[in-house]
Amino acid sequence: MVLTVSNLDCDRSGRPVLRGVGFDLEPGRVLFLRGPNGCGKSTLLRCVCGLLPISGGEIEVAGVRMAREPDACVERMAYAGHLDAIKPQLTVAENLEFWAGLFGTGDAGAALEAFDLRGIADRPAHFCSAGQKRRLGLARLLVARREIWLLDEPTVSLDTDAAALLAGAVRVHCEAGGAALIATHDDLALPHSDVLRLEPVRMATVAPASNPFLEGAGF
């Protein structure tokens, strides 16, 4: 089991967003997160990679508890969120080379190839279309070389060919023993995949937060 999440709770500004979420992710498998807007898919992804604090439950990465060794856990994950983390002043290749240097993996050429960015490698990212930027943002996953991919709506602004490139990259990643957690509304046609359906947390089903000033007030 490369990633185990059990009974996860998350609150944002006192509002419950996730309650009792749990799943297992095995190497070589993909877990799709589905659910209506605002049900906490993005929040779950950010919690899993430690960008948001959790208020209950446990996250285990390859048997290591996140609460105990956050750095060791986070070093196995690559996250691609809504934003592509691209500098418009740098060219496509420069953007990718920066991430390759930061993650210490060196070569960005294969990632350029995998997302069909070779032809625009010397173009400033400023002049790229939304879909091209998204492909560049996803290419970062390949240079990061991490076991667990966390993808938040990766197919937004991708055309069908680019979505197929993404599906191919995820497939190769899983065949090499990696795993992916993908929040999406699209069907990526991947084998070895499961679906986790998230429901919005209803305020009524959540016990009201205890308020010490109201204790013993008789209601």
Added chain:
Amino acid sequence: MSALRTVLGRELRLAVRSGGGAGLGLAFFLIIVLLVPFGTGPEPERLATVAAGTLWIAALLSCLLSLDRLFQTDYEDGTLDVLVLSPVPLEALVAVKAFAHWLTTGLPLLVVAPVLGVTLNLAVEAQPWLVLSLALGTPGLSFLGAIGGALTLGLRRGGLLLSILVLPLYIPTLILGAMAVGQAADGQDPSTSLFLLAGLTVFILAMAPFAAAAALRVSLR
């Protein structure tokens, strides 16, 4: 180490390319210093008395000018999320970014400061001390500014709040830096002020990356 060199190279490249604003701080410094004679009157004796303070205050303000971009652009385009998840410790990243900020805003001031010193009729024997005091003091300004930039991350109009938070923290550096230059201009020995200034900067360099990284972690939530 090579990862940190990559970050430094990227920061410098972004500062130099269009919209980076590497030259803005320098231009701002020039303008502030050249405005002072219009305000105080052009008598050389009067200018000489305010020269040290003017140059130092102009240095503070021009450093402040680009601080709100230090983390804000990375925050807005999602780069900061990925930086936090990278193998490089956040404290080291903050230190490298603050150092790059100093290279692009503080270091150019050292080059033009003597010229502006002459414009303000600063005593000739104080010129080397002016450059030395700026060299010792301005790195601290960039690093203190990193704390402010991290604290005001994601706030609307964060730049204004940043100035209010950071400028009071600049007071010790300003006092010691301007005092060293003033003492040199009066023919006294400025070494005590300079030692204190160097000590203060070392303290800031050691403390600020940890404070700024902690503030960043809170701001990202």
